[in-house]
Amino acid sequence: MTTPNLTDAGPQSASTPVGDVVLRVRGLQKYFPIQSSFLRRTIGHVKAVENIDLDVHAGETVGLVGESGCGKSTTGRTMLRLLDPTGGTIEIDGRDVTNLSMRQMVPVRRSAQMIFQDPYSSLNPRHTIGKIISSPWEVQGVNPEGGVKKSVQELMARVGLNPEHYNRFPAEFSGGQRQRIGIARALALRPKLIVCDEPVSALDVSIQAQVLNLLEDLQNEFNLAYVFIAHDLSVVRHIADRIAVMYLGRVMEITDSDSLYRSPRHPYTKALLSAIPLPHPSMRGQRERIVLTGDLPSPSNPPSGCVFRTRCWKAQDRCATEIPPLAEISPGTSVACHFPEPAKDPVSFTPPQG
Amino acid sequence: MTAQSTGPATAAGTTKRAFLELDELMVSFQTEDGVVRAVDGVSFALERGRTMAIVGESGSGKSVTSQAIMGLHSRRAAKITGHAWVDGVDIVNAPDAELRALRGTRMAMIFQDPLSSLHPFYTVGKQLVEAVQAHGEVPKAEARRRAVTMLDRVGIPNAARRVDDYPHSFSGGMRQRAMIAMALINNPALLIADEPTTALDVTVQAQILELIRELQTEYNMAIVLITHDLGVVAESADDVTVMYGGRVVERGGVDEIFSRPSMPYTWGLMSSVPDMQADRGKRLEPIPGQPPSLINLPKGCVFRPRCAYAQHVPDGRCDTERPALTPVDDGHDARCFLTLDQKRTLAVKATGTEEVA
Numbered sequence: 275m276t277t278p279n280l281t282d283a284g285p286q287s288a289s290t291p292v293g294d295v296v297l298r299v300r301g302l303q304k305y306f307p308i309q310s311s312f313l314r315r316t317i318g319h320v321k322a323v324e325n326i327d328l329d330v331h332a333g334e335t336v337g338l339v340g341e342s343g344c345g346k347s348t349t350g351r352t353m354l355r356l357l358d359p360t361g362g363t364i365e366i367d368g369r370d371v372t373n374l375s376m377r378q379m380v381p382v383r384r385s386a387q388m389i390f391q392d393p394y395s396s397l398n399p400r401h402t403i404g405k406i407i408s409s410p411w412e413v414q415g416v417n418p419e420g421g422v423k424k425s426v427q428e429l430m431a432r433v434g435l436n437p438e439h440y441n442r443f444p445a446e447f448s449g450g451q452r453q454r455i456g457i458a459r460a461l462a463l464r465p466k467l468i469v470c471d472e473p474v475s476a477l478d479v480s481i482q483a484q485v486l487n488l489l490e491d492l493q494n495e496f497n498l499a500y501v502f503i504a505h506d507l508s509v510v511r512h513i514a515d516r517i518a519v520m521y522l523g524r525v526m527e528i529t530d531s532d533s534l535y536r537s538p539r540h541p542y543t544k545a546l547l548s549a550i551p552l553p554h555p556s557m558r559g560q561r562e563r564i565v566l567t568g569d570l571p572s573p574s575n576p577p578s579g580c581v582f583r584t585r586c587w588k589a590q591d592r593c594a595t596e597i598p599p600l601a602e603i604s605p606g607t608s609v610a611c612h613f614p615e616p617a618k619d620p621v622s623f624t625p626p627q628g
Numbered sequence: 629m630t631a632q633s634t635g636p637a638t639a640a641g642t643t644k645r646a647f648l649e650l651d652e653l654m655v656s657f658q659t660e661d662g663v664v665r666a667v668d669g670v671s672f673a674l675e676r677g678r679t680m681a682i683v684g685e686s687g688s689g690k691s692v693t694s695q696a697i698m699g700l701h702s703r704r705a706a707k708i709t710g711h712a713w714v715d716g717v718d719i720v721n722a723p724d725a726e727l728r729a730l731r732g733t734r735m736a737m738i739f740q741d742p743l744s745s746l747h748p749f750y751t752v753g754k755q756l757v758e759a760v761q762a763h764g765e766v767p768k769a770e771a772r773r774r775a776v777t778m779l780d781r782v783g784i785p786n787a788a789r790r791v792d793d794y795p796h797s798f799s800g801g802m803r804q805r806a807m808i809a810m811a812l813i814n815n816p817a818l819l820i821a822d823e824p825t826t827a828l829d830v831t832v833q834a835q836i837l838e839l840i841r842e843l844q845t846e847y848n849m850a851i852v853l854i855t856h857d858l859g860v861v862a863e864s865a866d867d868v869t870v871m872y873g874g875r876v877v878e879r880g881g882v883d884e885i886f887s888r889p890s891m892p893y894t895w896g897l898m899s900s901v902p903d904m905q906a907d908r909g910k911r912l913e914p915i916p917g918q919p920p921s922l923i924n925l926p927k928g929c930v931f932r933p934r935c936a937y938a939q940h941v942p943d944g945r946c947d948t949e950r951p952a953l954t955p956v957d958d959g960h961d962a963r964c965f966l967t968l969d970q971k972r973t974l975a976v977k978a979t980g981t982e983e984v985a
């Protein structure tokens with residue numbers, strides 16, 4: 275594998291650098307082989323992630339959005355080497371980890387952790403909460419100051435769990451509490467980065483708000499960076515500083531949250547946002563929804579040129595032959611489109627009216 | 629419309645009933661840990677052509693209510709009292725044969741998970757044809773023609789070809805459409821949609837909701853829409869019922885509920901969701917704690933343990949007395965001891981809603 279020069283500034287897409295880069299990926303690819311049922315020969319590939327460049331800075335939240343199957347989870351898992359990348363490079367906290375063995379990855383996991391959508395299946399039902407939250411220390415051979423029990427109980431208190439429930443089992447907790455357990459476990463090693471894959475999608479809105487507030491507080495306290503994967507666009511807008519919109523394994527647009535919602539530049543982003551229900555009945559009928567025709571193409575056989583062209587109302591001949599690169603079209607905003615939407619003037623913006 | 633296939637409208641009685649009318653509906657289950665009062669005295673009325681949204685956290689009794697309307701509870705497992713009138717028939721006391729006849733013709737249901745109503749081993753077409761033939765003597769060719777038309781109607785591309793596909797070869801959104809086709813193929817007058825778009829992407833959700841609205845106009849359906857997404861409610865509902873702990877805690881027209889929410893639980897639901905129109909940095913205000921166990925409901929107001937407004941009610945009434953559902957305005961009721969004035973002023977603070985005169 276050729277390793278591009280990682281210190282190169284690269285196609286830096288968004289100019290809200292908050293702190294040090296804690297995660298840097300360049301040209302990230304992840305293909306899954308498709309095997310024939312007969313002889314198990316590889317007959318093709320699901321191109322789940324294709325050529326992703328991303329920098330995540332200390333203390334910032336980068337949202338990953340897009341429709342089901344577009345590669346968000348695969349991107350998140352590959353960035354943390356929970357899956358082996360097919361191509362590209364990954365740098366975590368300044369260290370190139372692309373080719374490290376799983377054993378070499380162990381110390382790296384101190385700085386980068388993950389929390390998952392399903393608060394039910396991501397916790398071992400036979401382990402007590404105390405054991406679950408302290409497991410990262412065990413793996414790392416760390417002896418927390420003040421002892422394991424005391425440290426776990428501090429973490430429990432910090433995420434809003436009753437420390438007396440140290441010896442209880444996951445089944446005795448509600449969905450929201452289980453998600454707090456997952457967060458406490460991810461925090462145990464004081465990481466710099468947490469990849470959160472749909473962390474609140476399975477929760478009721480009230481509990482979802484509790485967990486979102488907790489994540490925000492922890493970020494402020496520990497200067498954490500989050501990669502926040504979600505399909506709920508209002509949640510992502512709320513929590514993310516920058517947002518990357520994915521389609522068929524690629525980033526179509528990346529920009530700061532306010533610009534994305536105020537003035538989407540990629541046709542796909544525009545269509546996606548236009549589908550969000552307006553929050554008040556008095557706004558009924560005011561939405562100008564862009565209906566995407568046709569189905570999502572298969573990621574094993576993506577369209578030539580721009581992968582969105584089969585559903586794009588602006589597509590021209592050029593879109594079928596030339597891949598639009600993700601290019602910075604205004605400070606902090608990068609778009610992969612030959613014919614991006616014009617920018618809306620921030621001052622003149624008002625919510626859609628009739 | 630094929631109207632009175634359901635026998636004489638026995639209990640229509642003297643008072644005019646709404647097309648769908650719940651009257652003090654109660655559903656409880658005997659479990660190892662005790663009696664679960666999943667639905668505890670729910671009443672509402674819904675006419676054809678209108679949509680009632682039921683909102684509330686999980687475990688508040690939304691699905692159990694809708695299953696009772698469909699007559700889906702086993703009489704052994706569930707104890708049901710009160711009434712659920714559908715077009716003059718009391719589902720609670722109707723014989724099983726009559727319930728079966730009603731389901732699929734007069735009333736139908738769609739679920740969050742389309743695979744729960746589509747059988748994996750049969751083609752979509754075969755299942756649709758069976759649904760048609762189960763409720764009348766329809767020749768196979770005619771049933772198949774209706775199946776293709778219906779699939780086309782719900783926006784399945786190449787319906788004539790895809791009708792012979794198995795459910796697993798459909799995408800998530802297409803399965804949801806196929807299930808809607810199945811539910812609607814006999815033109816039901818009542819549709820119950822239990823979280824019909826929760827598992828879907830916003831793009832597909834928008835299409836499905838639009839489709840349901842179109843078909844509603846065409847067939848003049850009454851729709852009960854269960855959802856936890858307030859945006860979906862704002863967009864699709866005429867009336868709203870908010871449930872908490874198995875009871876109705878607030879109900880009213882959709883404009884009223886959004887402009888003048890009148891009790892703390894509804895306020896909490898509204899301030900929990902990020903507001904797309906508001907400043908991004910605004911902190912969310914969640915409802916603290918968790919929903920109650922339906923086996924041991926708290927004394928006093930069921931919402932009391934999570935309520936931040938109880939101190940505005942004198943004499944600790946919230947701790948000892950159960951509030952009744954009382955009128956706030958015409959057709960708008962709330963279950964809370966706060967005075968009308970307090971309901972108004974505190975709502976503005978709690979949710980940022982400006983009162984619309």
Ligand SMILES: Nc1ncnc2c1ncn2[C@@H]1O[C@H](COP(=O)(O)OP(=O)(O)OP(=O)(O)O)[C@@H](O)[C@H]1O
Nearest residue numbers: 306320322341342343344345346347348349505573
């Ligand atoms: N282990 C695997 N083997 C083969 N294909 C896979 C595997 N994991 C994911 N894929 C495929 O890769 C693509 C991206 O999947 P991924 O789970 O990353 O999507 P996602 O954006 O997280 O979707 P969702 O919103 O539904 O969670 C999909 O086409 C999926 O079917």
Ligand SMILES: Nc1ncnc2c1ncn2[C@@H]1O[C@H](COP(=O)(O)OP(=O)(O)O)[C@@H](O)[C@H]1O
Nearest residue numbers: 657664666685686687688689690691692693922
């Ligand atoms: N068959 C059953 N036996 C015992 N309890 C049940 C049964 N079905 C539902 N419940 C309980 O009834 C309550 C309401 O459930 P449900 O109506 O499914 O809630 P939701 O509002 O999330 O749809 C929950 O506490 C649930 O656990």
Ligand code: SF4
Nearest residue numbers: 580583586593611612
């Ligand atoms: S490159 Fe062409 S097809 Fe792709 S999004 Fe832009 S206009 Fe549409």
Ligand code: SF4
Nearest residue numbers: 929932935946964965
């Ligand atoms: S009755 Fe009391 S406890 Fe119940 S919602 Fe109203 S103020 Fe809160």
Ligand SMILES: [Mg+2]
Nearest residue numbers: 346347348471
């Ligand atoms: Mg995923």
Ligand SMILES: [Mg+2]
Nearest residue numbers: 690691692822
């Ligand atoms: Mg339910």
